[in-house]
Amino acid sequence: MRGIFPKGGVIRILISYILLAVYLLCSLCSPALGTASAAGAAVLEGTQEAVSFCLVLTGSVCLWSGVMELLERSGAAAGLARLLQPLLRRLFPRAAGDGEILSALTENLSANLLGLGNAATPAGIRAARGMARQSGGRPSDELCTLVVLNTASLQLLPSTIASVRAAAGACSAFDILPAVWVSSLCSVAAGLLIAAVLRRLWP
Amino acid sequence: MRSLLDLTAPLLIGAVMLGAALRGVNLYEAMLAGTRKGLRVMADILPALLVLFPAIRLLRASGLPELLGRLLSPLLDTLGVPPDTALLMLLRPISGSAALAAASEIIRQCGPDSLTGRTAAVMIGSSETTLYVAAVYFAAAGVRRSRWAVPAALCADLACFLSSAWICRILWG
Known part of the structure; x- marks a missing residue:
């Protein structure tokens, strides 16, 4: 689950306005909706809930990040990269001509699949910079495709939300896996399909 | 299996x-x-959760999302999406922490093994913080215009939410 903690300036400003709107809207509307007392108590309950949520989740997030470290140190990403190269050559024919960009792309995609967010973002940014260099600072079709691919979740094992489910008492926290895979595939397919159409219409 | x-x-x-x-x-x-x-x-x-959880708790307690869900329910029902996930779908592309907080609220209230709880989990597990990721990539590449990348990425998110609801209904509906 990459990007839990936003750093982008524009996004932080957007969230600031949303927070402001939430507090103002709720204060004004809850008396009309007859929920004033519940809304009044909710804010302080929310802080307690944030702390207990964090505490409950810490154990499993830490265990999974230990497993991710094992995966990273055993070079699983490099093994997966070899399998992914033919696919990437088809998706990014121009960037794949440059060995450096291709290796950054494969590292990005395989780290994304394995859920290694710490490795995926720097590699993706290296690939994006290389593509921008190739096109002279213009947003090329391949750069846009890379962004679309990275904004769709490719992670095979969504461990954070599984931990949330386990903490809430799910009988089997990971039984959502097949559904997550199907839905991820649909979203990547839709993204690439729309990209293929839009790249012709939007110069 | x-x-x-x-x-x-x-x-x-x-x-x-x-x-x-x-x-x-x-x-x-x-x-x-x-x-x-x-x-x-x-x-x-934790700091992000401490700011966002009270706001989301407040929002849910105020009854506004229910109102939104009820307003949208003719549309959401046709698409087969649980109305309780409306807030989650709105927050997901903007903030990962806010979406996590909203999803955990849904999972807590509806139960982790309910159809709505499962749909929320699948939605968040198969999507990314789209606007944030796009902002990071374009800023890092030093490219100011993003052309069709954001509309295409948001369409992919919509496809993700619809397919999450669809597959959950098939598996656990």
């Missing part, structure tokens, strides 16, 4: 350990280092 999915965690960890051991990785040391990173991640997101 069922018991395989039930055993996902131990089987997966065992397989990863075996692979790492074959490569000569010091298992215990690597896991300790990874766990330390995990602690840092949780410490880093």
Whole structure:
């Protein structure tokens, strides 16, 4: 689950306005909706809930990040990269001509699949910079495709939300896996399909 | 198949350990280092959760999302999406922490094994913080215009939410 903690300036400003709107809207509307007392108590309950949520989740997030470290140190990403190269050559024919960009792309995609967010973002940014260099600072079709691919979740094992489910008492926290895979595939397919159409219409 | 999915965690960890051991990785040391990173991640997101959880709790308690869900329910019902997930779908592309907070509220209220709770989990597990990721990539590449990237990415998110609702209805509906 990459990007839990936003750093982008524009996004932080957007969230600031949303927070402001939430507090103002709720204060004004809850008396009309007859929920004033519940809304009044909710804010302080929310802080307690944030702390207990964090505490409950810490154990499993830490265990999974230990497993991710094992995966990273055993070079699983490099093994997966070899399998992914033919696919990437088809998706990014121009960037794949440059060995450096291709290796950054494969590292990005395989780290994304394995859920290694710490490795995926720097590699993706290296690939994006290389593509921008190739096109002279213009947003090329391949750069846009890379962004679309990275904004769709490719992670095979969504461990954070599984931990949330386990903490809430799910009988089997990971039984959502097949559904997550199907839905991820649909979203990547839709993204690439729309990209293929839009790249012709939007110069 | 069922018991395989039930055993996902131990089987997966065992397989990863075996692979790492074959490569000569010091298992215990690597896991300790990874766990330390995990602690840092949780410490880093706690401030964000402390700001966002009260706001989302307030929003849900005020009854406004229900109103939104009721307004949208003719549309959402046709599409087969649980109305309770409306807020989650709105927040997901903007903020990962806010979406996590909204999803955990849904899972807590509706139950982790309910159709709505499962749909929320699948939605968040198969999507990313789209606007944030796009902002990071274009800023890092030094490209000011993003052309069709954001509309296409948001369409992919919409496809993700619709397919999440669809597959959950098939599997657990």
